[in-house]
Amino acid sequence: MSSSDRVILITTANAKGGRDEELRRLFASVAAFREARPHALVDHHLLLQCCNDPAASVDSIGVPGDVRVTSDTAQLPLSVARNRMLETVLAQEDLDDDLIGFPDDDAWYPAGTLEAVYDAFRDDRDLDLWFCRYGSAATWQPDAPWQTPSLQQVLSFASSNTVLLRGRILKSVRRFDETLGLGTPARSGEDTGFALRAFREARTARFVDARMIGHRDFDPSIRAKYYGGALLAIRRYGGSSPAGLWALGRKTLVGAALVAxxxxxxxxYRDALATTARG
Incomplete structure (x- = not known):
């Protein structure tokens, strides 16, 4: 089996977080993909955090036997947890044409979505990055156009749940910024920084302006909580192009509006600006 037939998924979960049902939903959606594409090899990595008894947690959740489970008794920053699994993935030499995804424990793939992206990556070897929007009522929408994304669309819609990328890009980007994301003082931004670097390296990127990957709906009330990390990620990885500078200025004004x-x-807000100025 060639690496172009392989899908690698990276998921982390809190074993005590009460999301067993959501994890089972994710596993079921991956199983449906396997059934629809029986020639595909799915390599799903799961890191269980706050886990004192891995065997009991695996049994309680109902983790499929072919999922690669590792565990830690601590609660790790999200970027650190993902990077730990990426160390194993990046050790594989034949990674270039694999399809890589980072579904959260409460995400899932509606029937048709992962299949379509998988097929597109096999048919177009220049396609390196794909993303869409997410939502609790997500469905595969075959008539939704695939468009070349702008940098602002990457910032607005490319999250760990919605991004699928080629292994060649992962080998270039390699890691999430461990100073960003949940569990760090920044509290967010690891997805943004990762997506911006992947976008910069991609030969071809496509965005679908439709909710085609399942996840709980965005809560606008948390926008302020995650503001500082997002601003810092844009400063670090948005680049010095007119589009990157415009995005940084726009995000700065968004913060001012949140203050108002x-x-x-x-x-x-002042702390976020000061931290961003330091880079």
Missing amino acids: RGELPVSE
Whole structure:
């Protein structure tokens, strides 16, 4: 079997987080993909955090036997947890044409979505990056156009759940920024930084402006909480092109608007600007 037949998925979960049902939904969606594409090899890596008894957790959740499970008793920053699994993935020499995804424990692939992207990556060897929107009512939408994304669309819609990329790009990007994301002072931005670097390296990228990957709906009330990390990621990885500078300026103004609406404390906004200025 060639590496172009392989799909590698990276998922991390808190064993005590109460998302067993959501994980089973993800596993079921991957199983449906396997059935639809029986020639595909799915290599699913799962890191269980806050896990004192891996065997009991695997049994309780109902983790399929072909999922590669590792565990840690601690709660790790999200970027650190993903990078730990990526070390194993990146050790594989025949990674270039694999399809890589990072579904959260509460994400899933509606029937048809992963199949279509998998087929597209096999048919077009220049296609290196694909992403869409997500939502709780996501469905595969075959008539939705695939478009060349702008940098702003990458910033707005490319998340770990919605991005699928070629192994060649993963070998270039390699890791999530461990100073960004949940579990770090920045609290966010690891997805943004990763997606921006992947976008910069991609020969061809495609975006579908439709909710075709399942995940709980975005909660606007957390926008302020994650503002600083996102701003820092744009500063580090947005580049010095006009589009990158415009995106940084736009995000700065978004922060000012959050302050004006009382959603973001002035002190946190100032801290975000100062941290971003330091890079």
